[in-house]
Amino acid sequence: MRFLFKTDYEDDIRLFPHSGYVVSYGSLFAVLLVAPYVLSSYLMSQLVFVCIYATVGVALLILTGFTGQASLGHAAFLAIGAYTAVYLQQFNVPFPVYFLAAGLLTGVIGALVGFPALRLQGIYLVIATISFAFIVEEILARWESVTNGNEGMRVKALSLFGTAVSRDSPAFYFLCLAVLVLTIVGTLNLLRSPTGRAFVAIRDSETAARSMGVNVALYKVKSFAISAAITGFAGVLFAHKLSFISPEMFTLQLSIEFIIVILIGGTFSLHGAVLGAIFIVMIDPFLTYLKDDMPGIIAGVAATLGAGKERAAHIQDGIAAFASLNGLKGAIYGVIIVLFVLFEPLGLYGRWLKIKLFFQLFPLYKRATFKRQKIYVKSERNR
Amino acid sequence: MSYFRAENLSLRFGGLKAVDAVSFAVEKGEILSIIGPNGAGKSSIFNLISRIYRPTSGRIFFEDQDITEEPPYDIARLGIARTFQNIELFENATVLSNLLVGRHRHSTTQLWQELLFLPSVRANEKVHRRRVEQVIEFLDLEAYRDKPISGLPYGVRKVIELARALCSEPKLILLDEPSSGLNVEETDDMSFWIRDMRRELGVTVLMVEHDMSLVNRVSDRVIALNYGRVLAMGSPAEVQQHPDVVAAYLGA
Numbered sequence: 151m152r153f154l155f156k157t158d159y160e161d162d163i164r165l166f167p168h169s170g171y172v173v174s175y176g177s178l179f180a181v182l183l184v185a186p187y188v189l190s191s192y193l194m195s196q197l198v199f200v201c202i203y204a205t206v207g208v209a210l211l212i213l214t215g216f217t218g219q220a221s222l223g224h225a226a227f228l229a230i231g232a233y234t235a236v237y238l239q240q241f242n243v244p245f246p247v248y249f250l251a252a253g254l255l256t257g258v259i260g261a262l263v264g265f266p267a268l269r270l271q272g273i274y275l276v277i278a279t280i281s282f283a284f285i286v287e288e289i290l291a292r293w294e295s296v297t298n299g300n301e302g303m304r305v306k307a308l309s310l311f312g313t314a315v316s317r318d319s320p321a322f323y324f325l326c327l328a329v330l331v332l333t334i335v336g337t338l339n340l341l342r343s344p345t346g347r348a349f350v351a352i353r354d355s356e357t358a359a360r361s362m363g364v365n366v367a368l369y370k371v372k373s374f375a376i377s378a379a380i381t382g383f384a385g386v387l388f389a390h391k392l393s394f395i396s397p398e399m400f401t402l403q404l405s406i407e408f409i410i411v412i413l414i415g416g417t418f419s420l421h422g423a424v425l426g427a428i429f430i431v432m433i434d435p436f437l438t439y440l441k442d443d444m445p446g447i448i449a450g451v452a453a454t455l456g457a458g459k460e461r462a463a464h465i466q467d468g469i470a471a472f473a474s475l476n477g478l479k480g481a482i483y484g485v486i487i488v489l490f491v492l493f494e495p496l497g498l499y500g501r502w503l504k505i506k507l508f509f510q511l512f513p514l515y516k517r518a519t520f521k522r523q524k525i526y527v528k529s530e531r532n533r
Numbered sequence: 534m535s536y537f538r539a540e541n542l543s544l545r546f547g548g549l550k551a552v553d554a555v556s557f558a559v560e561k562g563e564i565l566s567i568i569g570p571n572g573a574g575k576s577s578i579f580n581l582i583s584r585i586y587r588p589t590s591g592r593i594f595f596e597d598q599d600i601t602e603e604p605p606y607d608i609a610r611l612g613i614a615r616t617f618q619n620i621e622l623f624e625n626a627t628v629l630s631n632l633l634v635g636r637h638r639h640s641t642t643q644l645w646q647e648l649l650f651l652p653s654v655r656a657n658e659k660v661h662r663r664r665v666e667q668v669i670e671f672l673d674l675e676a677y678r679d680k681p682i683s684g685l686p687y688g689v690r691k692v693i694e695l696a697r698a699l700c701s702e703p704k705l706i707l708l709d710e711p712s713s714g715l716n717v718e719e720t721d722d723m724s725f726w727i728r729d730m731r732r733e734l735g736v737t738v739l740m741v742e743h744d745m746s747l748v749n750r751v752s753d754r755v756i757a758l759n760y761g762r763v764l765a766m767g768s769p770a771e772v773q774q775h776p777d778v779v780a781a782y783l784g785a
């Protein structure tokens with residue numbers, strides 16, 4: 151076990167509380183830096199998507215995890231970022247400019263969505279954000295002069311400082327990684343400043359936040375704007391990675407995937423957003439694997455266990471049929487959401503913390519360590 | 534002119550007059566208690582002052598400024614802090630972050646500065662943390678500093694709420710039943726803190742309280758309330774002997 155002795159206010163403000171953090175994050179960073187020279191191009195591609203999804207995850211975490219405002223409309227913010235970038239590309243606007251413009255515009259729209267959302271809570275807010283996303287989807291499909299409607303738009307290759315950056319190159323991966331790291335650092339900075347604490351205060355008790363001088367409406371709008379802006383930035387990278395965008399890429403399903411990112415990762419932690427992104431990006435290759443290889447493997451196992459040839463083939467067909475069922479992905483998402491909400495509300499990161507503590511305290515770990523006390527005092531009267 | 538003044542305050546919930554033409558004044562440096570049976574309208578007066586409710590009629594003045602129409606978040610900025618009868622803490626945050634929210638009215642940094650955590654933000658943070666540390670020491674909360682609120686016992690939460698209010702360096706503090714749910718020892722501590730608060734920090738105290746021994750120990754003056762109306766006002770002894778007050782408490 152490690153005991154920390156704090157001797158300075160800096161000790162509470164620092165990003166890395168002790169040298170252990172520097173070592174572990176340092177090595178993680180080193181691994182991420184050599185990754186493009188080691189991993190296959192397919193895995194590199196997935197890693198780029200992890201960076202983009204994690205960036206959106208952090209954005210959603212700011213709004214939902216820290217400020218307590220649910221949103222099922224983040225696919226729309228991603229779309230606005232992506233379309234702004236591609237639209238500006240037509241006028242030969244350089245990357246840094248359209249990147250910033252996309253983030254800013256999405257941030258402004260986020261703030262505009264935040265205003266009507268001020269009066270809504272919980273499920274009503276969810277419905278409002280879904281409606282917003284539908285409206286955006288509809289506009290993208292209909293406003294053909296700008297968005298080219300359902301035909302979609304081709305994304306020109308990224309060019310940075312006069313050199314073309316291919317979407318499969320290590321440089322593009324480093325760009326996405328940099329955006330993710332900057333987003334995380336910015337969020338951590340926010341969390342150790344008055345604004346981040348105001349967000350958390352609003353999440354836990356609007357009444358108390360107000361009576362401590364927090365302008366609740368203003369900070370909710372700020373949270374919407376920041377969250378949307380970050381998602382807009384991610385949208386630009388998303389467009390470049392896909393090299394083609396059309397309205398049906400930004401549907402409710404994508405918003406749900408973002409929610410799953412923070413739900414699985416853990417709604418309170420930045421680590422969680424990254425873990426959740428890894429999960430959601432890797433579920434596709436996993437399902438493909440399930441479809442292609444699993445039936446054969448299981449049939450093989452069945453055969454060696456003494457099942458007849460016909461029976462093994464039967465099993466193989468059965469599993470193949472199951473794995474290629476339509477909507478299997480949606481069903482898996484549904485089951486995952488339910489299981490996490492019921493059994494692991496703090497997400498994968500919460501589970502990791504428990505495992506870590508188990509080894510730190512071994513053999514003194516008590517099963518009830520993480521059991522929450524229930525205290526029924528909170529008043530619902532002054533909501 | 535008085536330091537704080539409520540004039541003809543009324544609040545109706547449909548047909549119910551929760552607060553009915555209440556007027557009173559608080560002098561600077563005073564400890565004034567409001568007593569009364571359950572449902573008398575005590576908490577409602579606090580909620581009117583902190584603008585959780587809007588008065589049906591009447592006006593509120595603080596330091597000669599009419600604050601009746603101020604938005605709720607500005608009340609804290611003017612220097613009025615409060616605690617809640619049912620404890621409203623930020624459950625999923627640590628004690629330290631709860632107290633730092635109390636510093637909110639003193640934060641001057643802009644969003645973009647915070648995103649970059651510029652030296653000015655860092656300097657501000659240090660000031661906030663020093664102040665918070667002083668309050669933690671004042672109320673003996675060192676042991677709980679880094680603990681999340683969920684999981685702390687009721688008595689400690691009460692003290693943390695008081696601490697959060699003090700972190701905002703208020704001029705006037707509203708305490709809604711500071712001793713409810715506390716045991717005898719904790720109530721003793723509370724009575725010392727309330728007096729020290731005035732002596733060392735120069736805070737004016739307006740307090741709602743059921744525990745008469747605490748009221749007698751700390752208050753300069755007492756207001757008795759029933760059915761939203763003021764029954765009596767004066768020294769603790771005077772008010773408790775007032776025939777209307779005795780009748781109200783006996784349920785006559």
Ligand SMILES: Nc1ncnc2c1ncn2[C@@H]1O[C@H](COP(=O)(O)OP(=O)(O)OP(=O)(O)O)[C@@H](O)[C@H]1O
Nearest residue numbers: 531546551569570571572573574575576577578618
């Ligand atoms: N939001 C509300 N809606 C309707 N009636 C309310 C509301 N808040 C308070 N009341 C009513 O107003 C009256 C005064 O309530 P208040 O909470 O001010 O009483 P109190 O003096 O603080 O009582 P206690 O000692 O129980 O805390 C009560 O009859 C209560 O039921």
Ligand SMILES: [Mg+2]
Nearest residue numbers: 575576577618
């Ligand atoms: Mg009350």
